[in-house]
Amino acid sequence: MKEYIDPYYSPHYFAEQQRLFEAASMNNEWNLEEIEQKKVDDEQKAFEDGDLLATMPDPESLPRQKHLYIREKARLRSEIIKRKLTGQNWTLKLEQVSGKTYYYNDDSGEASWEEPQILKLLKAQELARKNGWAALPSKALVNVMEFLLPYPERTNCSTTCQHWRAAANDNSFVLHVWPVEMGALVMDESKLGKNHFRTISDAINAARPGDMIELGDGHYWINDPGLMVDIPIKFVGDEEDPSHVVLELSGEISWKAAGGWMEGITVRRPKMISGASPKNDLLRIESGGRLDVYHCVFDNRGSVGNCVSMTGTGSGGHWVKATLQGASRDCSGLFVGQYACAELIDCNICHNSGVGISRAGSSDLILTNSTVNRNGFGLIGDVEKDMALTVAVIGS
Numbered sequence: 001m002k003e004y005i006d007p008y009y010s011p012h013y014f015a016e017q018q019r020l021f022e023a024a025s026m027n028n029e030w031n032l033e034e035i036e037q038k039k040v041d042d043e044q045k046a047f048e049d050g051d052l053l054a055t056m057p058d059p060e061s062l063p064r065q066k067h068l069y070i071r072e073k074a075r076l077r078s079e080i081i082k083r084k085l086t087g088q089n090w091t092l093k094l095e096q097v098s099g100k101t102y103y104y105n106d107d108s109g110e111a112s113w114e115e116p117q118i119l120k121l122l123k124a125q126e127l128a129r130k131n132g133w134a135a136l137p138s139k140a141l142v143n144v145m146e147f148l149l150p151y152p153e154r155t156n157c158s159t160t161c162q163h164w165r166a167a168a169n170d171n172s173f174v175l176h177v178w179p180v181e182m183g184a185l186v187m188d189e190s191k192l193g194k195n196h197f198r199t200i201s202d203a204i205n206a207a208r209p210g211d212m213i214e215l216g217d218g219h220y221w222i223n224d225p226g227l228m229v230d231i232p233i234k235f236v237g238d239e240e241d242p243s244h245v246v247l248e249l250s251g252e253i254s255w256k257a258a259g260g261w262m263e264g265i266t267v268r269r270p271k272m273i274s275g276a277s278p279k280n281d282l283l284r285i286e287s288g289g290r291l292d293v294y295h296c297v298f299d300n301r302g303s304v305g306n307c308v309s310m311t312g313t314g315s316g317g318h319w320v321k322a323t324l325q326g327a328s329r330d331c332s333g334l335f336v337g338q339y340a341c342a343e344l345i346d347c348n349i350c351h352n353s354g355v356g357i358s359r360a361g362s363s364d365l366i367l368t369n370s371t372v373n374r375n376g377f378g379l380i381g382d383v384e385k386d387m388a389l390t391v392a393v394i395g396s
Contacts, residue, residue, distance in 0.1 A: 080107055087118045134161050141167040151210025151232055151259075175203045175211055179218020200227065200247070207233050215265065217244040226251025226280070229260065229289075237264035242297050252280040252305075255289040263294045268326075269302035279304040282326075285340075288314040293322050301326035307352065311337030316364075320345045327352035329376060336363045343368075350374045 057065060083089040089107040094100075103112045103119075124137040136144075145167050148154045158168035176196045178184035184198045197203040200220055203213045204227065212234040226249060237245030241264070248270040267282060282300040285291050289312070300307040307327040310316045319342070324333040333352035336342050336359040347370040349356045356375035359365055 083107060085118070087116065087122055090116050090119060134163060136163075138163075138167055142170045142172065145170070145173070149210065150208055150212075155210060173211070175207060175213045177203050177213060177215055177220065179216055179220055181218040182216075204229060204233070207231065209233070212236060215245045219246045219248055221270070222247055222249045222251070224251040226253055228254045228256070230256045232257045232259035234261040235263070235265060236261075239264040239295055242266045242295055249282065253283045255283065255285045255291050256287045257289055257291075260289075260291045261294075262291060262296055264296065266297040266299070268297070268299040271302070281305040281307070281309045281335075283308045285310045285315045285317065286312045288312055290315070291317040293317060293319040295321040297323045297325075299323075299326040300328070304328045304331070306331045306335045307333045309335040309337065310340040310342055311335075313339040314341070315339075316341040316343075318343045318345075319347055321347065323348045323350070325349070325351040327354050329353040332356065332358040333372075333375065334358075336360070336365050338362050340364075342366070344370045346370060352376060 080089075084107070089105050090103050091106060092101050093104045095102055100113070103114075103116055105111070105116075121137060121139075124135075128135045128137060128140075141164065145154055145157065148157065150173065154168045154173075158165040172195070174195065177200050178187060178192070178196065178198060187198055189198070192198065197206065200213070200215075200222060207213065209231045210233070213236070215235065215237045217238060243266055245265050247265060247267045249267055250270060253267070269282075280303055282298050282303070282305070283291075285308070298307050303326075305328060307324045309332075315337070322344070324347070327333045331352075331354045333349040333355075334342065334344075334357045336357070338360040339362055340360075341364040343366040345368045347367070349370070349372045351374050353376045356372040357365065357367075
């Protein structure tokens with residue numbers, strides 16, 4: 001028994017046949033007279049059917065006719081833009097199968113189950129006109145806040161209501177710094193994006209009073225002479241585990257700003273230069289500077305100097321769950337200078353080669369539920385009788 005099987009033709013065969021057919025067609029001569037006559041016949045038929053209007057305009061009126069055409073074209077274009085901005089190009093229709101309503105764009109043919117963004121914005125605008133400033137759309141309110149200084153202007157606005165507070169603390173205002181693990185040092189600046197920086201120094205230079213600098217998990221190298229902060233800003237890392245955000249510091253951090261905040265950050269010396277660093281405090285709060293700290297670690301091992309020092313009238317801060325360690329011999333984990341004021345709660349001052357805490361006269365130091373232990377020369381040095389001191393410490 002024999003079966004008939006269709007022969008197999010490869011795609012190459014069909015392509016070759018198509019090429020041969022086109023080549024044969026090109027060899028045929030075009031009948032230009034026949035083509036022109038066909039165009040005349042089609043045009044005459046369009047006149048008879050009313051699809052084409054034949055006029056004999058006066059040549060002198062052609063500029064005016066052209067002007068009218070351009071004006072009408074511009075009017076139609078502006079009408080389309082107007083409908084787009086006012087949401088008039090969207091209509092609500094009924095889907096026959098499901099019985100649900102949907103939005104249909106008469107100009108573009110687009111369909112959507114969800115309410116278009118332009119209609120949402122128009123409703124928010126109408127609500128704002130009805131209820132006043134408290135109902136101003138979030139996007140518009142954030143744009144207004146962008147022109148204000150983070151502190152004190154934006155901070156004062158945030159007390160108006162909950163809606164204004166959310167706008168004043170919008171994520172678009174946060175400054176971000178890339179860690180070295182993400183290639184920050186070799187990253188092209190044009191690809192960083194708005195409010196993203198390669199180094200902490202670049203972020204500080206771009207910051208305004210009250211700005212927040214957010215540090216993601218990773219390492220950040222800060223070269224000598226270190227950092228100088230003279231405007232109130234916030235540094236935020238990982239509040240749960242400060243070991244996830246590490247500042248490898250050469251030099252020192254000099255804090256002269258009248259306010260500031262640091263949270264969830266470890267500041268230490270780079271291991272590769274341990275023992276070779278010149279004399280530097282890890283953090284120096286001076287000239288009336290104030291810095292509040294929450295859950296941070298300061299480790300000055302590998303350098304010569306205090307771990308943290310507060311000097312100058314009014315210098316100091318409110319510190320909670322901070323660890324101060326690694327001060328060199330003849331220095332302190334915390335030095336509180338004359339007329340400075342420090343309050344430590346649930347803090348740990350330990351593993352310093354020198355004294356745990358030392359202070360000058362006329363300074364204020366308040367320790368609450370804090371430990372000062374395993375230091376080279378005891379707990380607290382130079383404590384005067386008139387010092388306000390509430391201490392719960394464990395001896396070294």
